Amino acid sequence: MTRQKPKEAALTEEDICQRVRDSVLEQRLAPGTKLTEESLCGVFGVGRTTVRRAFLLLSRDNIVELQKNKGAVIASPSxxxxxxxxxxxxxxxxxxxxxxxxxxxxxxxxxxxxxxxxxxxxxxxxxxxxxxxxxxxxxxxxxxxxxxxxxxxxxxxxxxxxxxxxxxxxxxxxxxxxxxxxxxxxxxxxxxxxxxxxxxxxxxxxxxxxxxTLRFERAAGGDDLHQIFGMARAS
Amino acid sequence: MTRQKPKEAALTEEDICQRVRDSVLEQRLAPGTKLTEESLCGVFGVGRTTVRRAFLLLSRDNIVELQKNKGAVIASPSxxxxxxxxxxxxxxxxxxxxxxxxxxxxxxxxxxxxxxxxxxxxxxxxxxxxxxxxxxxxxxxxxxxxxxxxxxxxxxxxxxxxxxxxxxxxxxxxxxxxxxxxxxxxxxxxxxxxxxxxxxxxxxxxxxxxxxTLRFERAAGGDDLHQIFGMARAS
DNA sequence: AGATACTAAATTGTTGACAATTCATCGTCA
DNA sequence: TGACGATGAATTGTCAACAATTTAGTATCT
Incomplete structure (x- = not known):
């Protein structure tokens, strides 16, 4: 859709937060999704500094979880x-x-x-x-x-x-x-x-x-792929 | 009081936010006070990166106002x-x-x-x-x-x-x-x-x-020192 | 004196290189 | 096969130098 042109005015951290928030609202970003700095830099055409600031703000709003030395992950509310x-x-x-x-x-x-x-x-x-x-x-x-x-x-x-x-x-x-x-x-x-x-x-x-409409039964942490796909465990 | 020793574990941005918030709560930091990066780096013994992150978080909570190229100021709610x-x-x-x-x-x-x-x-x-x-x-x-x-x-x-x-x-x-x-x-x-x-x-x-107990009459923006000190303006 | 323009200092913003940590791959051994 | 461990790649964290902007000060002119 709105293609990113190389010589546009640089996006600010608020812009990136907005994009991420919108994606969450449209459920195109699922909880647990890893967001690497490099990938967002590429997507939005901004420096690592900006992405980093965006992560900090998003973590403040509990939209991403920020773990030391491990990066940003879309939050999975318990x-x-x-x-x-x-x-x-x-x-x-x-x-x-x-x-x-x-x-x-x-x-x-x-x-x-x-x-x-x-x-x-x-x-x-x-x-x-x-x-x-x-x-x-x-x-x-x-x-x-x-x-x-x-x-x-x-x-x-x-x-x-x-x-x-x-x-x-x-x-x-x-x-x-x-x-x-x-x-x-x-x-x-x-x-x-x-x-x-x-x-x-x-x-x-x-x-x-x-x-x-919510069902909390499923295992809270760490999806069990075997269960999800209905596969028996290889013994 | 609690003096900062040079070889302690580095303070995180959350620590700095906490200190600033405490100071606000004790009314030792008045609205309008300018917070320069350098001064806080000196006070807390951390790098500019950390102070910068703290500013960003504090601005998110409306405790400081962050203006582009102008730095951080303790917020003055209208x-x-x-x-x-x-x-x-x-x-x-x-x-x-x-x-x-x-x-x-x-x-x-x-x-x-x-x-x-x-x-x-x-x-x-x-x-x-x-x-x-x-x-x-x-x-x-x-x-x-x-x-x-x-x-x-x-x-x-x-x-x-x-x-x-x-x-x-x-x-x-x-x-x-x-x-x-x-x-x-x-x-x-x-x-x-x-x-x-x-x-x-x-x-x-x-x-x-x-x-x-609040009185909103005083001039909202920019203290008028002449008025505060009751001095006539030099003509 | 007051206003304006210019220069220098101070402060903030950004970038890139480097350090530290984690993650993935592979090899070894029981 | 499975567990353990080591090496290298990838990712994150930090720092310092540099660029851009604002602020303060100075000089000049009316």
Whole structure:
């Protein structure tokens, strides 16, 4: 798509973080993926310094895990961490939602409906990667209306981690997020009516739905390839 | 105090962040203070690389502001940001408090009472810097009991920023935080009784008290030394 | 005096070489 | 075959020199 031309302005570490985050949100970067400095230097056409800074920032947001002398790996949240992330989302997102429903004007609602249309379009075209990203971004769009920057950034982190969690523990047969019932549309409706209680109820239900699709049984650390492929162990 | 010996194990960027954060919490580092790389290299006995990484992490937490080619400055939250920080504290800390009151066992309560004793001791000895730090850390101790790491770290950020805000906008005549009425003690009491509602009420009141001592009238950006010192401008 | 332009010092940003560590491959031996 | 160990390649960590930018100081002119 957007090909990298050699003589463009150099990408900053924020740009690289953004790219990585987007890839996580689209579930094109799976937990456990090793990110070497050299490969990212090549891909983005930047020096090692920049990549290194990006790694440091991403590790701060728990998107990559940074081990001394071992490099960067896309984080693999444990079941325990997953539970905590969703608990945090419940509280923070509920508060943001309350604020958003107070603050949202006609224009904001219209933008949200535009976003919903994009979601439907992506789903219709079976562009699953884009749809996954859009459903994640929907929550952030709503949150931004609340006008609380610290909480917004915090939720951002949580949404990215949620994406990792869903990739890890979501059942792949299911709709990747349970958003198919179009809870998003109903949420926008309640926002338009400024019905805070209903909005928070939908949100709680929505998040619980997502959590309900998770299955934590699989071995937490180190995939067992024999089990995954259903192969008996060579004795 | 703790003098730096030349042949000790090198400090990591996290150590430096911690030192800076502590200084902010003790209000020994005022907003607007310029931090040069060289000076911190000298103070901590580390290379420029490490200091640089620390700056990047601190800027991520909004403790320092990092301007291209201009270096690092202790952040000066605007009145608007201050309001958002306290709003975020209200929601996050209330949720953590609810969790903490469910989870706290006898041992936890005892540790908190120990902390209260330290606070009183520092106040009695007029060790204001230590007292300020302890009152800030109290909130974090309580929050840690909730067992939600993401929210805990988020609150940590908010507490540090609160310290900057109080330094900037707090009236210096007043008790630096309004914690003199010993709302902390009452909070521990309610935790022991697992009285979530009362605990949250005290918290809300406590945070409102702190906010109430803030005065945002002063010129937001760039101290006007003429005004501060009450000097007429030389015409 | 005040404003402007220029020079020098100080500070930050970047790059590349080198050191340290880890990882992979291969060989040896029981 | 499997375990152990050593060698070499690959990757990460560190440092110092160099480049770019900002800041401070000085001189000059109106």
């Amino acid at each position: 079941p325990d961490e997953a539970q905590q992330v969703f608990e945090a989302r419940h509280t923070v997102e509920a508060a943001l939602l309350a604020r958003a429903s107070e603050a949202a004007d006609t224009n904001d609602i219209q933008n949200l409906r535009g976003h919903l249309a994009q979601e439907k379009d992506a789903l219709a075209k079976a562009d699953i990667a884009r749809w996954i990203r859009l459903t994640g971004e929907f929550h952030l769009h709503v949150a931004k209306l609340a006008g609380n920057t610290p909480m917004y950034h915090f939720l951002e982190q949580l949404v990215f981690r949620s994406s990792l969690i869903i990739t890890l523990y979501g059942r792949h047969g299911q709709p990747v997020q349970s958003c198919t019932g179009d809870e998003h549309t109903r949420l926008v409706d309640t926002l338009e009516r400024r019905d805070i209680v209903a909005a928070q109820e939908i949100l709680t239900h929505h998040l619980n739905d997502i959590e309900a | 009145p608007d940001e201050a309001q958002q920080v306290f709003e975020a504290r209200h929601t996050v800390e209330a949720a953590l408090l609810a969790r903490a009151s469910e989870a706290a066992d006898t041992n936890d309560i005892q540790n908190l009472r120990g902390h209260l004793a330290q606070e009183k001791d520092a106040l009695a000895k007029a060790d204001i810097a230590r007292w300020i730090r302890l009152t800030g850390e109290f909130h974090l101790h309580v929050a840690k009991l909730a067992g939600n790491t993401p929210m805990y770290h988020f609150l940590e950020q908010l507490v540090f920023r609160s310290s900057l805000i109080i330094t900037l906008y707090g009236r210096h005549g007043q008790p630096v935080q309004s914690c003199t009425g010993d709302e902390h003690t009452r909070l521990v009491d309610t935790l022991e009784r697992r009285d979530i509602v009362a605990a949250q009420e005290i918290l809300t009141h406590h945070l409102n008290d702190i906010e109430a």
